[in-house]
Amino acid sequence: MKLGFVPNTLPSSFSLTSLIFKLPISFPFSHPKTTSSGRKSLVFRVQNIDHRIEPIPSHLMASENEFSELNRNLYPQIEPYSTGFLKVSDLHTIYWEQSGNPSGHPVVFIHGGPGGGTSPSNRKFFDPDFYRIVLFDQRSAGKSTPHACLEQNTTWDLIDDIEKLREHLEIPEWQVFGGSWGSTLALAYSQSHPDKVTGMILRGIFLLRKKEIDWFYEGGAAAIFPDAWEPFRDLIPESERGCFVDAYNKRLNSDDIKTQYAAARAWTKWEMMTAHLLPNEENIKKGDDDYFSLAFARIENHYFVNKGFFPSDSFLLDRIDKIRHINTTIVQGRYDVCCPMMSAWDLHKAWPEADFRVVPDAGHSANEPGITAELVAANEKLKNIIKNKGD
Template sequence: MDLSRLQSTSTVEDEWAYPLADANRSGLLQVDHDPDHRLYWEEYGDPAGEPVMFLHGGPGGACAPAMARFFDPTRYRIILFDQRGCGKSEPTVATDGPDIALTRNTTDDLVDDIRKLRHALGITGKMHVFGGSWGSTLALIYAIRHPDDVATLILRGIFLGEREDLLYMYQGNAATYAAQPFALTEPGSYVTYPDEWKAFVETIAEPDRADMMAAYKAIFDMVPQNDADRARQLKAALAWSVWEGTISNMIPKESDPGKFGEANFALCFAQIEAHFFANELFVAPRYIVDNVGRIANIPTHIVHGRFDQVCPLTQASRLIDAMAANGATPESFVITNAGHSAMEAQTVLALTAIMDGLPPID
């Protein structure tokens, strides 16, 4: 059978409107002591342009230069930074260990870090806040707490972080998997990605599969005594990371997990996510939907992939319903024929079009 004409990827290729560019400048900003958390940041575009604060996903996902390509560099001053514990920020979970890098690494800390970075870069007026996945969570929490800082919210792949959202992606049918691996016993991402789910589930011993997130967290929390322990932790981190990275694309690149398959990235990404998820994101249940009235006066644009299996579309629906009930109906809501990743072609086009069409900051 000739399969050569089938679509092999849904990720962005030549759809970018703006070229890949070098940062104008970069640095490390000290935001905390004992341990000395330092945020790595980069600035792109027009230094005198409208500021855009880019919030990456994860938690623990880190930034890359391609993330500046959503924005017209002749109009915007684009700020990318790596959140605590990951990327080029210091310390990191991968190089310094979780005991250090996860100390004072909470949602409150990350929100405060945005304010510190904004101040250090001389941003005194309103700024656009652009976030996807966990970045959308952080953007919403930041706007709820500091609405006067925010000119516009641009959100992609809404993640509300409630228990049901996490169970959908990480628990699924794991408890009954050994007896019925393909049974639809519970809702979950595994329905669409059964082969990828197999690798994620089978990393955990059968008796521990009743709570997959807790089982992974126990491996991450173990203090390695030898090379075998370290290898077990790395295997678990890679399984966690590759599971999310693979299912982020509507059409996965089966032979290339990209950064999600790199040891240092996976160790940061998996352990920071497990840390936040074990602590319910360090916010009260329903925090966003219960406080969304505070952003009623902030123009908000939402882009969400119809086929998103990391953050299903119903999360955007729940947010929009709460916003409407509080007089905060979004300026736009675009559903793309895409999965979760910001690098899916239709999502790139939608986000770029929104940024190109925003009215100037007053």
């Protein structure tokens, strides 16, 4: 496979500070909007490299040029036009809301964590004139009740909840948008109900494999954030540091609420301190909120201890054929410490038909400028495809 560097308007030899790098995938080229039969390209930026430029044929730039011309700015803040609570089991009730255009194309936002809940800013990724925007809080997160409850709380319960919500709102099919754990659940849901999904935007890929959990919670990421790691580590006695996930599980499920809160704060702060390429104080402060931290930490830990309730480590990758036809964009921060790029890369290799966008100057959070821009543009691309189909 030949690698090529694509300049804008550059001399044949120079010192690069920012350069588009394209890795063509061998699929017959037909139209830049096609997923299963169109040429797809890995696009990212390479910085500070000296290299002689070899121009790439202009027709290979079509998809990238189209993508760069799309709106990449967040939409203004809007308020929901309807909200409610849906009882999904004898124990659980989930919060939902709708905003944007009531007659628009439905899109469901799947939040991260698990246990993170939604926020009003999540609505801003979508054109409110075009999209019917559905947000919901997963079991025991956000406004859903009971709070921080682990009973009847599995990936399969959440998938059923998404379907119950779709049916409750009388939506035949919808676009799926999810980042971090939201990408995990989006993949699992779409693989279970591929006929209900019109397109997907995935960010900060998390496949819930052992090596991903070990990287972030058992000392791998500590090599990059030793200062943030030490408070997380030091809450656990040396005798229990053989598995931090298990040690935290014991404390997050303690009979003593103070022990639960202390563990929840440490767990949450560790993640919030590593979620951005540059520290974000507002994000870090979430770790001081006991109400938020308890749900976030308890539910995350519960899912990780139970390996996502998946039957195998490679479960999501093994079922890509079920969703290969769905028009999808994958957005990944190059320096994502929480969900390192190895997972996005593995997904890209298994699913080369999906657009793969690597943001060179970003970490994990959807709120980092480069990631935000790519997410909005990905929604705009799907919007245009849907509009063109209707013409």
